Amino acid sequence: MMKSHNHLFPLLILTCTFFTVSSCKHKANNDTLQITKSQEAKFIKRELNPIERYGELLVDVQMQRIFPDGKTFVDCIPKLPTDSILKKYREQKETDAFDLKEFVLTYFELPDSPTTDFVTDTTRTAAEHIDALWPYLTRNADEVVPGTRIALPNKYIVPGGRFREVYYWDSYFILLGLKEVGNDSLIEHIVDNFAYQIEKFGFIPNGNRTYYLSRSQPPFFAEMVQLLASVNDEKEIYLKYKEALEHEYDFWMEGAHSLPAGNAEERVVRMDDGSLLNRFYSDTKTPRAESYYEDVTTAEEVPDRDPEDVYLNICAACESGWDFSSRWFTDPESITTIKTTRIIPADLNALLYNMEKTLARMRTFAGENEAAEAMETAAENRKKAVDTYLWDATTGVYQDYDLDKDTFTGVLSLATVYPLYFGLASQKQADAVSKIIQEKFLNPGGLTTTLNDNSQQWDYPNGWPPLQWLAIRGLERYGKTELASAVKSRWLALNEDVYKNTGKMLEKYNVVDTTLAAGGGEYPNQDGFGWTNGVYLDLKKN
Template identity: 50%
Template sequence: MFGFVAPSVTFGQSLTSPEELFGSLFNDIQNSHIFSDSKTFADCIPTEDPVLIIERYYQQKNDPDFNLKDFVMQNFRIPAEIKVDYVTDNTLTTEEHIRKLWPYLTRQPEDQERGGSLIPLPLPYVVPGGRFREIYYWDSYFTMLGLKECGRVDLIENMINNFAYLINTFGHVPTGNRTYYLSRSQPPFFSLMVRLYSEMEGKKILKKYLPQMRKEYDYWMDEGNCESGDFNCNRRVVRFPDGVLLNRYWDDKATPRPEAFREDVELAEEAFEKHDVSRESIYRHIRAAAESGWDFSTRWFADENDFSTIQTTDILPVDLNCLMHHLEKTLAEAYLLNEEFECYQDFELRAKKRCEAIDTYFWDSTRNYYMDYNFAKKEQSKAVTLAGAFPLFFKLAGKQQSHYVRAYIRLNFMRSGGLLTTGLKSGQQWDAPNGWAPLQWITYKGLRNYNFHKTANELSDEWLSLNEKEFKRTGKMMEKYNVSDTNLEAGGGEYDVQEGFGWTNGVYLRMKNRRK
C-alpha cells in the first residue's frame, strides 16, 4: 500500500521479548547488576543464534571460574547510546542547532542493528536520543511539529508510514519498535499525526490512513465480553452502568518490564510485603503507567507518598479519553470523505457520547478543573495534574470551563520556567519540579484555542527562555527541565536526564515560529 517492503528477519532476531527468549539467563543477568541501566541488556544484540548462547550458558555457568559479565561481553554486542558527536557551536542559535541535530537523531533502515529486541522499520525515523535508540510513539508527534517547521515533509511521511506498518503488522502502535514493547502502546497520537500531514498534503491523507486509524481504534476499544453492568472492563475499555465506554491504560502482560527489570521486581516485593498486593497486579499497574508515557507520577498512586500503592488500571485518564475523542472525530470525517455514511454517523455519535462523558465524569465542579476518574472507587482521582489541559487542546471545554481552567493553570502550574506536571515533589520524573515539552505545547495550544493569548505567550516566553538558557550553558537540548528553579537540572525517574531530544526540539521550533 505504501510502496515499501517489510524488513527481513535475520539470525538472532525474533518477535519474542528478550526475557522470554533467554529465560533464566535474562533473569540472572538483570539481577547481577552488570549494567546500571536494565534497558542496556534488553537492547543487547546476540552475536549468534540465541539457542546456542543459552546452551553454552547452561554448560558453563556452574564452572568454578565462570564469570557472567565476561560471558555477556563474549556473546552479545552492547548497544551504543545515540550521542550527538559534533562539537556544539556556541555561535549558533538554538533553532540553528536543532536544524543541524536532525540527521544525528535519524536512523536509516540500513543503519538499524539487526537481531536482538529491535524491530526493524522500513523507512527512516527520528529517535529521541540518549538511551532511547528506537522510535517512540507519542514522542514522534511532537518531533513532527518541528520537522514540519523545517520543511521535512519527507521524514514526516516516512514516520507515519512506519507507524502504519506497525499497525498493519501488530494491530497497534507499540510503545517503541522493540519486542519488549509489543504488549502495550502509548497515548494514541496517530490520528493527530495524520491530521498534521493532511495540513500539508490535503484531506486525501485522511482517506489514505483510514484503515490504520480504524485498526488502532479497534485495538483500544476491544470490549471482549465486557457486558453492561457495574463498571465491567476488558483490557483498555471500561463500560459504565449507563452504557458509556471510556478508556484506561493497560498492558497485556503482568510481569516485570525487561527494560526496568530490577526496579519492577523490587517494587512488587515492597507492595506485597507492605500491602499484601499480588506481584502480578503491581506489574500490570507499572506497565500501564508506562503505556501512559507518564512513567512515573503520583498521578497513579493511591498514596502520593508511596510508589507501591500504584493503581494505574483503576484510573480513567482525562487526556487518553480526549485523544480517543479526536480519533473518533477523525474517523468520522474520513468515512464521510469516503462516502461511507453509516460509519460516519456511527463515529459522530460515538464522539458525541464521549464528549458528554468527559464533561460528566472528568469535570470537577468544586475545583473547576478536569480530573481523572477512578472507576474502582467510583469517584474522581485526588491527583491534580496538567492532563486537565487536554480538553482545551481538543476544544472540548465550554467557555466558562475554559476560563476556570486557565485560572487554575496560572495559579497551580505556572512557574518561572514553564508549567509543572503536578504540584507534588515526589522524586518521580513526571512530578514537580519537572516540566516536559509535550505538556507545554498541549497547554499552550489549548490556551490559544480559547483566545487566552496573553497567558499562552507568557508560557511560551518562559519555556523557550529556559530551553535557550540551558542550551547556552550546556550545548544540549534535554528531555525534561526543572521549571521551578531554572538554575537546577531536572531529575527523578529510573534513569539519568537524556540529551537529544526529539520532542523538546519539535516543540521548541513550533512554539518559537508561532511567536514570530
C-alpha cells in the first residue's frame, strides 16, 4: 500500500518557506551537511508526488475514469488533510452504498476553467479578441493552497481550457504577444516566476503543479531573458538572471563531467567520440498522475516490456513538449514502442547551444572572461556535434539520432527548423532545409509537424503555433523570405478563418484540410489559447 503523509497537507507552504535558498544546511554533531540543489529538488519531487499523497484513492479515481479528463482530479483541492480523507476512504469504500464520485465531490473542491465567463464577440477582429481575452488568462500571484498548484510570487498567464497553470515553453510564445501589446511589466513578472522556480527546485518544471516536478520542458528561459533584454537595459537584465540560467544549465548538464564516452546519464549523452549532446528524460518511472489511466493502459499493451521503462519514456516525451509524436516511436503507428530517452533530439540541442551562447554573454557582462570563453567553447563543441550526429546531408535536414541504431531515426519533423532559428546552420544547410520544408511540409494552412499520419497530435496533419513561428523566423534568418512569407500568410489566414467560424483561437490546427479540426492526443483541442495568441500577434505585426 502506498504511504500517505498527514504533514504534507500544507505542502506548498513547505515549498514556499523552507526551500528558499540554493542549498540548505543541517547542523549535526557540530558538522555542517550540505544539501545540494539537486538533492533538495529530488526530495521535493518525491514528497510532493500526488501518487504518494493520495495513494490508492488516486489510483481508483483515475482507473475508474471518474472524470473524463484525469487532470481534473489532480487539480482538485482537498478540503481536509490527506490522511483524514484517506482514512475516510478506507472506512467507506467497502460499504454497499459507497459511490466513489460522490466521495470525491464531498471531500475535494473541483477546479474551474480559467475562461468560463468569457463571451466571444466575433464582430471583433482576432487581435481585438486576443486583447479582450488577456485578463481572463492572467493569474495574480498565487495564494498557498493545499492542492497540487505550486504558488508563484508574481502574475502570470495560463494557456486556457484544461491548462489552468503556467507552462514553461508555452510562456515564451505568450511573451511574444505581450511584447507586441507593450506589457513589459507582465513579461518581467513571468520571467521572475521562472527564476523563482529555478531557485526553488533547481530547474523549471513542465508547469507549476507538483505532478510536473519530475520533468521540465524545452528550455526557452534563455530566449525569455533575451526577449526581456530587448525592451530593457541588456546588461542589467542579463546580470539579473545570470545565476538562474547558470542553475538551469547545471540541471540539463548534470552528470556530464564524469560521464564516460558511449554512455548516457539523466539528460546528458557522451557520444563515442567524447562530444556531449542532450536528451529528454524524467526523474520518475511511474505513470503520470494526471494521465494515470492512459499510461497504465499503454504499459499493459506490451506485457513483455518493463512498465517502468514505458512510464519513463512517456514522461520524457512530455518533457519534450511533443507529447506525443512518432519522433519518439520505433513504430510510427504505436505509442507502445516509445523510446524517447534513446533519442538525441535536434531541437533540444539547438536550444542548449543558445543557452550556452547566452551564458557566455552573461559571463562577459559579469567580467568573468575566462568562464565566458569556456562557455563559448562548449557552444562551439555542441555545434560540431550537431553537425556530426544530427545533420543528414543525404536528405538535407536535421534529424534526431537513434542511440540504439547508431544512426538517424528517419522521422522528418519540424524540429529541423531549430538550428536555423538559433543560427547553427550554414547557408548551404539552410538552403537544403528550406527546400524540404517547401516540398514536403508546406500545406494550405501552414507547416505540418511531421510527415507521419497517425493518431498522435504532434504528427501530420496538425500544425502548432510555436513551430510555425520558429520556422518563419529561422527561414528569414537565412534569407528565405518568400517561403517564410508563404508560411506566415497561410497560417494567419487559417487562424482568422477558424476564429471567424468558431470564435476561438485554438491550441493546434489541421493545416492540411483547413475545413477540418485538428485531432489526436489525450484530450480535446483546447481554446484560449496562450501561445496561439502570442504567435498571431507577433506575426501579424512583424
